[in-house]
Amino acid sequence: MQFEFDEEQLALQESVRRFLSERYDFESRRGCLATPWGSSDEIWQAFAEQGFLSIGLPEAHGGIGGATELMLTMEEIGRALVLEPYLSTVALCAPLISDQGSEAQQADLLPRVAAGTLKLALAHGEVDARYASTVRTEARRSGDSYVLNGAKSTVLDGALADLLLVSAKVEKGLAVFLVDPTAPGVHVARYRTQDGRSAADVTLKDLKLPASQVLGSGDATTALERAVERGIAALCAEAVGAMEATNAATIEYTKSRKQFGQPIGRFQALQHRMADMFVQATQARSMGILAAGRCAARGNSSDDAALRRRDVSAAKCYVGKAARFVGQQAVQLHGGMGMADELAVSHYFKRLTMIDMTFGDSTHHLGVVSDAILAESSQEEA
Amino acid sequence: MDLEYTNKEKTFRDDIRAFIRQNLSKEVAAKVLEHKRLNREDIIGWHRTLHTRGWSGPTWPKEFGGPGWTAVEQHIFDEECTAAGAPPVIAFGVRMVAPVIMKYGSAAQQQYFLPRILSGEHWWCQGYSEPGAGSDLASLKTTAVRRGDVYVVNGQKTWNTLGHFADWLFLLVRTSSEGRSQEGISFLLVDMKSKGISVRPIALIDGEHEVNEVWLDDVEVPVAQRVGEENKGWTYAKYLLTHERVNIARLGESKRELRSLKGIAARVSSNGRPLIEDVRFRDAIAALEIEIRALEYTVLCVLSAEAAGRDPGAISSALKISGSEIQQTLSELKMRALGPRAIPHIPEALDAGWQGEPDGAEWWAALSGRYFNMRKTSIYSGSNEIQRNIISHRLLGL
Numbered sequence: 001m002q003f004e005f006d007e008e009q010l011a012l013q014e015s016v017r018r019f020l021s022e023r024y025d026f027e028s029r030r031g032c033l034a035t036p037w038g039s040s041d042e043i044w045q046a047f048a049e050q051g052f053l054s055i056g057l058p059e060a061h062g063g064i065g066g067a068t069e070l071m072l073t074m075e076e077i078g079r080a081l082v083l084e085p086y087l088s089t090v091a092l093c094a095p096l097i098s099d100q101g102s103e104a105q106q107a108d109l110l111p112r113v114a115a116g117t118l119k120l121a122l123a124h125g126e127v128d129a130r131y132a133s134t135v136r137t138e139a140r141r142s143g144d145s146y147v148l149n150g151a152k153s154t155v156l157d158g159a160l161a162d163l164l165l166v167s168a169k170v171e172k173g174l175a176v177f178l179v180d181p182t183a184p185g186v187h188v189a190r191y192r193t194q195d196g197r198s199a200a201d202v203t204l205k206d207l208k209l210p211a212s213q214v215l216g217s218g219d220a221t222t223a224l225e226r227a228v229e230r231g232i233a234a235l236c237a238e239a240v241g242a243m244e245a246t247n248a249a250t251i252e253y254t255k256s257r258k259q260f261g262q263p264i265g266r267f268q269a270l271q272h273r274m275a276d277m278f279v280q281a282t283q284a285r286s287m288g289i290l291a292a293g294r295c296a297a298r299g300n301s302s303d304d305a306a307l308r309r310r311d312v313s314a315a316k317c318y319v320g321k322a323a324r325f326v327g328q329q330a331v332q333l334h335g336g337m338g339m340a341d342e343l344a345v346s347h348y349f350k351r352l353t354m355i356d357m358t359f360g361d362s363t364h365h366l367g368v369v370s371d372a373i374l375a376e377s378s379q380e381e382a
Numbered sequence: 383m384d385l386e387y388t389n390k391e392k393t394f395r396d397d398i399r400a401f402i403r404q405n406l407s408k409e410v411a412a413k414v415l416e417h418k419r420l421n422r423e424d425i426i427g428w429h430r431t432l433h434t435r436g437w438s439g440p441t442w443p444k445e446f447g448g449p450g451w452t453a454v455e456q457h458i459f460d461e462e463c464t465a466a467g468a469p470p471v472i473a474f475g476v477r478m479v480a481p482v483i484m485k486y487g488s489a490a491q492q493q494y495f496l497p498r499i500l501s502g503e504h505w506w507c508q509g510y511s512e513p514g515a516g517s518d519l520a521s522l523k524t525t526a527v528r529r530g531d532v533y534v535v536n537g538q539k540t541w542n543t544l545g546h547f548a549d550w551l552f553l554l555v556r557t558s559s560e561g562r563s564q565e566g567i568s569f570l571l572v573d574m575k576s577k578g579i580s581v582r583p584i585a586l587i588d589g590e591h592e593v594n595e596v597w598l599d600d601v602e603v604p605v606a607q608r609v610g611e612e613n614k615g616w617t618y619a620k621y622l623l624t625h626e627r628v629n630i631a632r633l634g635e636s637k638r639e640l641r642s643l644k645g646i647a648a649r650v651s652s653n654g655r656p657l658i659e660d661v662r663f664r665d666a667i668a669a670l671e672i673e674i675r676a677l678e679y680t681v682l683c684v685l686s687a688e689a690a691g692r693d694p695g696a697i698s699s700a701l702k703i704s705g706s707e708i709q710q711t712l713s714e715l716k717m718r719a720l721g722p723r724a725i726p727h728i729p730e731a732l733d734a735g736w737q738g739e740p741d742g743a744e745w746w747a748a749l750s751g752r753y754f755n756m757r758k759t760s761i762y763s764g765s766n767e768i769q770r771n772i773i774s775h776r777l778l779g780l
Contacts, residue, residue: 001384001385001386001387001388001391001454001682001685001686002383002384002686002689003383003384003682003683003686003687004383004686004687004690005383068383251778251779251780254780255779255780265780266780268771271770271771271774271778271780272767272770272771272774274774274778274780275703275769275770275771275773275774275778276770278700278773278777278778279700279703279704279773282680282697282700283676283677283679283680283700283704284676285683286676286679286680286682286683287675287676287679289383289679289683290385290675290679292383293383293384293385294385296383297385311675314671314672314675314676315675317669317672318672318673318675318676366665366668366669366672367665367668369668369671369672370661370664370665370667370668373644373658373664373667373668373671374658374659374664376644377644377647377648377656377658380648381648
């Protein structure tokens with residue numbers, strides 16, 4: 001039992017933090033926000049040069065670190081409100097390729113991720129499924145190829161991805177297809193998101209793909225489930241970084257803002273609110289560590305999977321609720337300035353809100369834990 | 383980062399579990415698990431049993447006769463004892479006054495008192511709060527006037543827990559009225575058999591006798607029973623309050639109570655179906671389970687930081703707030719699970735072995751009283767409002 005980070009891990013986190021504070025402060029981020037899809041090739045290239053895009057990749061493909069390093073990096077991504085498709089490319093898709101892809105596919109794709117020349121997006125969710133993982137998009141086999149039909153909704157970073165990882169029903173379970181967004185038969189409806197990023201709805205109409213575009217072989221259902229769980233763990237870490245920054249900004253603001261002849265931070269009503277924000281952010285961090293730890297664990301028995309599912313959902317539920325609370329209260333304590341685009345707090349609030357809405361909000365994940373309790377109870381009965 | 387216990391820690395847990403299985407009386411455990419009344423012997427008996435194994439001071443270092451466990455081992459010990467329904471450690475001696483005596487007491491005090499705390503010969507109680515000194519503890523008025531080799535103590539203490547069982551009292555008194563109120567306080571160790579002490583029960587919300595008023599009328603206390611220096615007692619008092627980082631979270635107890643809540647929800651029917659099948663009720667259990675998980679991993683992070691030699695500081699205030707809110711919600715849900723059976727008041731059913739009418743009262747009669755009783759957890763040991771003050775001053779710099 002050990003929750004400390006070693007010196008190398010802390011040095012990595014520090015280097016990400018330093019890089020972002022120098023190169024991605026709030027004003028330069030504003031510049032990125034003004035671009036069509038909120039991203040900057042220059043920053044992405046710099047990420048590659050710094051090695052940030054290699055975190056969590058297999059060592060054989062130039063990777064460094066694992067789940068812990070990714071978690072610590074995601075905290076910094078959250079602290080700096082980074083708009084780049086880091087979550088999609090590095091935390092979601094690259095591990096899915098490592099997990100499910102063939103050796104040849106890994107050797108083709110992962111070095112390009114590390115080099116910053118390949119941005120990825122996971123096209124898994126569908127509008128009718130809401131947060132469930134039900135897939136209706138279908139891939140019908142015809143000879144050596146597949147024909148895909150279906151629609152993927154709110155594909156995060158889908159507006160700027162070079163390659164889409166699309167889940168579809170096949171004869172046995174699910175498969176993941178490598179889809180070029182510019183191919184005929186693929187329609188990508190791009191849009192911006194509430195938090196300044198970009199996403200897309202992807203429609204596939206009689207898209208014909210050779211079997212070589214299937215990621216790996218065998219049913220990808222488990223690999224997709226694990227990818228989403230890793231995505232959730234990464235989102236938890238991002239939320240933790242964003243909450244810590246939001247709390248720090250709120251404390252600073254209440255120390256400098258004067259009303260009734262004194263800093264408003266002297267008022268106990270505000271102090272106690274900030275104490276509650278601190279407690280929730282602190283516990284959210286513990287839950288982020290729990291989620292990352294569960295995702296990194298090797299065990300794959302059904303008991304391991306059930307425990308992982310339950311703890312990842314517990315973490316997402318707690319973090320989602322904490323993110324909403326911290327965001328709402330930070331805006332409240334900033335008063336009118338909390339409503340202004342000018343200060344970072346409104347941007348943090350929007351990102352924290354959308355993190356809760358991604359991969360299952362707190363109500364959805366409460367339901368997962370609640371159903372697990374029922375299952376456990378009927379098991380004990382039997 | 384590693385979420386798993388080490389093999390050494392797992393073996394440690396097995397040892398503890400085996401000892402409890404062989405030595406904890408089933409009758410006493412049932413009383414604890416069902417929230418029945420415990421007598422003095424139930425509590426001190428378990429203490430003595432632990433003492434035979436050298437475990438009655440689980441937080442103590444080896445030099446004072448403790449087992450010298452790591453923070454993680456102490457946590458495992460607490461989890462196992464609590465889960466099995468062992469009576470609580472008598473905190474006032476083992477966990478509260480003992481660390482003060484170890485750090486600030488004289489050699490004579492250490493030699494006399496510490497072994498007697500370990501053996502259970504001395505049951506300690508606390509004399510901190512007064513009718514006019516609660517959250518503002520430093521405003522206390524009980525006086526101690528020096529006369530030769532003794533202090534003569536006069537005043538009134540309140541919210542004294544289980545003083546009617548106690549042999550000794552640790553007492554905060556005013557020895558000077560000069561300077562700030564914190565500066566004139568001394569810390570005395572008082573024999574409960576001293577002339578002039580009277581203990582009067584305070585009837586509590588659940589009808590049970592748990593706390594007392596303690597009146598001190600010209601009580602003579604030898605100067606040799608003062609801890610440390612005169613007028614420096616506030617330092618020792620604060621040390622006592624902040625010494626415990628993690629136990630304040632009551633994690634082990636809440637994990638046990640969560641299991642008990644689920645058991646009740648599976649046992650109780652709602653319109654002919656187990657209550658646990660009711661989504662609205664079960665979601666409330668799930669929400670609480672998630673809060674407990676968040677508390678658990680925060681506690682484990684704190685233990686891990688302590689093991690690495692880092693001082694996690696005022697984080698114990700956060701643990702106190704979360705831990706007490708969880709204890710309250712647990713007792714609330716256990717009561718609410720009963721539905722209309724929460725309404726009857728059957729105090730006699732709180733005695734072990736009672737059987738009578740209405741049917742089933744022997745298992746449910748304690749739960750509403752416990753709900754009322756648990757409201758204390760956000761009030762005692764520094765109210766949750768005081769804890770929020772501590773967080774905002776010490777951690778947030780406000």
